[in-house]
Amino acid sequence: MRVYCARIKLMNLSQKILNVEFSNPTVLASGIWGITASSWKRVVENGAGGITTKSLWIREHKGHPNPTVIANEHWTLNAVGLPDAGPQKAREEIGEYLKDKPAPLIANIVAGKVEDFVAIAEIICGLGPDFLEVNISCPNVEDECGKPFACSAPDAKKVTEEVKKVSGDVPIFIKLSPNVDDIGAIAVACAEAGADGFTAVNTFGPGMAIDLKSRQPILANKVGGLSGPGLKPIAVRCIHDVYKATGGKLPIIGTGGVHTGEDALEMMIAGASLVGIGTSIGERGQDVFKKVCDEMNEWCETEGVSEISELIGSMSE
Amino acid sequence: MQNRLPTTYRIASVKKETADVQTFTFEVSLGARPGQFGMIWLPGVDEVPMSIAYDDGKQLKITFFAVGDMTKELAKKKEGDLVGLRGPFGTNYEWKKGQKLALLAGGYGAAPMYFTAHEAIKDNCDVHVFVGARSKDHLLYIDELGSLKGVTLHVATDDGSEGYKGYNVNQLSEMIEGGESFDEFLACGPEMMLKAVSGISSDKKIPSQLSLERYMKCGYGLCGNCVVDPLGIRLCIDGPVINNDICVQITDFGKYHRDDVGRKHEF
Numbered sequence: 001m002r003v004y005c006a007r008i009k010l011m012n013l014s015q016k017i018l019n020v021e022f023s024n025p026t027v028l029a030s031g032i033w034g035i036t037a038s039s040w041k042r043v044v045e046n047g048a049g050g051i052t053t054k055s056l057w058i059r060e061h062k063g064h065p066n067p068t069v070i071a072n073e074h075w076t077l078n079a080v081g082l083p084d085a086g087p088q089k090a091r092e093e094i095g096e097y098l099k100d101k102p103a104p105l106i107a108n109i110v111a112g113k114v115e116d117f118v119a120i121a122e123i124i125c126g127l128g129p130d131f132l133e134v135n136i137s138c139p140n141v142e143d144e145c146g147k148p149f150a151c152s153a154p155d156a157k158k159v160t161e162e163v164k165k166v167s168g169d170v171p172i173f174i175k176l177s178p179n180v181d182d183i184g185a186i187a188v189a190c191a192e193a194g195a196d197g198f199t200a201v202n203t204f205g206p207g208m209a210i211d212l213k214s215r216q217p218i219l220a221n222k223v224g225g226l227s228g229p230g231l232k233p234i235a236v237r238c239i240h241d242v243y244k245a246t247g248g249k250l251p252i253i254g255t256g257g258v259h260t261g262e263d264a265l266e267m268m269i270a271g272a273s274l275v276g277i278g279t280s281i282g283e284r285g286q287d288v289f290k291k292v293c294d295e296m297n298e299w300c301e302t303e304g305v306s307e308i309s310e311l312i313g314s315m316s317e
Numbered sequence: 318m319q320n321r322l323p324t325t326y327r328i329a330s331v332k333k334e335t336a337d338v339q340t341f342t343f344e345v346s347l348g349a350r351p352g353q354f355g356m357i358w359l360p361g362v363d364e365v366p367m368s369i370a371y372d373d374g375k376q377l378k379i380t381f382f383a384v385g386d387m388t389k390e391l392a393k394k395k396e397g398d399l400v401g402l403r404g405p406f407g408t409n410y411e412w413k414k415g416q417k418l419a420l421l422a423g424g425y426g427a428a429p430m431y432f433t434a435h436e437a438i439k440d441n442c443d444v445h446v447f448v449g450a451r452s453k454d455h456l457l458y459i460d461e462l463g464s465l466k467g468v469t470l471h472v473a474t475d476d477g478s479e480g481y482k483g484y485n486v487n488q489l490s491e492m493i494e495g496g497e498s499f500d501e502f503l504a505c506g507p508e509m510m511l512k513a514v515s516g517i518s519s520d521k522k523i524p525s526q527l528s529l530e531r532y533m534k535c536g537y538g539l540c541g542n543c544v545v546d547p548l549g550i551r552l553c554i555d556g557p558v559i560n561n562d563i564c565v566q567i568t569d570f571g572k573y574h575r576d577d578v579g580r581k582h583e584f
């Protein structure tokens with residue numbers, strides 16, 4: 001007798017990371033579509049498993065004039081310059097989002113000085129996000145803030161240490177820069193200082209684009225961070241370096257050029273527990289999160305992988 | 318194919334429309350449809366969104382007011398000077414063949430409404446354009462609109478120096494009360510004008526498409542500056558031209574807008 005069985009979806013995309021439940025590994029990367037509660041909710045509706053806010057400052061911070069985001073078919077270059085309205089707006093929007101919190105909230109903070117990092121960390125952690133992402137790696141505010149903290153192990157360690165003193169129960173993820181000689185060493189320094197996880201990586205470069213006829217750099221800031229699918233191999237290598245250097249003990253939000261489900265899986269195999277997506281919204285649309293999850297599901301089903309977490313850090317050395 | 322990389326082009330011609338308004342023509346096309354916008358770059362100064370006033374596949378026009386830092390600098394440019402363009406971005410006005418349309422053009426809205434009328438008559442639409450301005454010296458595109466076959470022009474000025482005395486929306490409203498009917502309203506202009514059109518649209522159950530203006534940075538859906546509450550939709554992707562049934566769900570509409578750092582400002 002023939003028995004027709006329905007194809008059962010055995011695939012589980014959900015996981016618990018540092019006691020926070022994520023329904024799938026995709027996360028909105030910081031700086032993309034992340035200014036207001038309605039934005040965050042909309043991205044979750046489109047399939048994201050978690051949201052990272054745009055970087056929050058201790059006081060109002062103006063960004064750069066336009067052009068700030070430019071792209072062609074191969075790359076995206078941005079120098080938005082981290083504009084933010086300050087803590088009052090952060091309280092309003094985070095408060096609004098946390099009323100029904102459709103998915104975990106990762107609040108990203110930024111500052112030019114250690115004491116400002118501490119001040120904004122204290123305020124934001126008090127609002128109850130699931131994680132705090134510490135942006136020590138933006139390449140677009142060098143004129144104002146000098147070289148990013150993430151470019152020096154002692155600087156990165158210092159920020160981590162001080163933020164850890166005020167973050168309370170909120171796990172802190174240090175957002176690393178790919179533009180360093182030894183990202184593993186930076187990660188180890190932060191781990192020693194108490195980091196609970198990492199976001200690897202921020203944008204690449206800085207890079208520059210010039211308009212021929214006017215002979216002018218196109219970005220108002222002249223230079224900016226590079227992003228897009230072409231940069232993914234660097235991100236994958238960075239994630240692997242951080243994972244290996246820290247013994248695979250701390251969760252990593254892998255980000256940089258993720259476009260498809262297979263890209264996300266690759267990052268997880270390299271060592272990421274969660275995968276940040278940003279620039280790809282421009283090419284694949286707002287529902288890139290859902291598309292990436294469907295693609296991950298399909299691959300895993302075909303390959304007989306039933307728990308997404310089993311892929312984390314599974315690259316053969 | 319949408320171009321997201323600012324590229325400079327030489328101004329082919331400059332026309333002074335009114336004391337504060339000029340039109341620049343470029344020998345290039347972005348393939349824009351009426352309602353869409355471009356990001357206009359003045360190297361060394363800034364880059365801002367502007368409605369495409371005209372695009373026929375060979376030539377493109379922008380019509381702008383010199384009101385802000387960037388536009389005041391832009392207003393000094395002459396034929397042969399370089400201005401950066403990229404686009405087309407956003408949604409466009411849509412209509413069905415043969416529809417009777419009321420186009421509401423408030424202030425700077427006259428330019429994209431001219432473009433709309435120019436295209437809509439190709440589909441045999443019966444187009445009525447209601448142009449409104451402070452006074453006759455501020456009316457825009459009157460000759461151009463008047464020259465289009467199939468377009469009926471209605472002029473309104475706040476001070477009554479030309480045509481109907483009062484707002485163009487009131488002129489439309491009176492015509493509708495008087496028995497005139499329309500299939501759809503298409504509107505471009507100040508937020509309060511759009512709010513009034515929305516009111517009539519909901520009241521009379523006549524569909525309308527409104528062009529909402531908000532602060533924009535990237536123009537193509539990444540930065541999140543033009544997102545409205547509570548829907549979380551981006552006005553550079555799901556707008557700027559939006560159907561009224563969506564507009565009425567937007568908390569910001571007619572009430573507030575956000576600035577470059579995301580802070581709310583009331584209208």
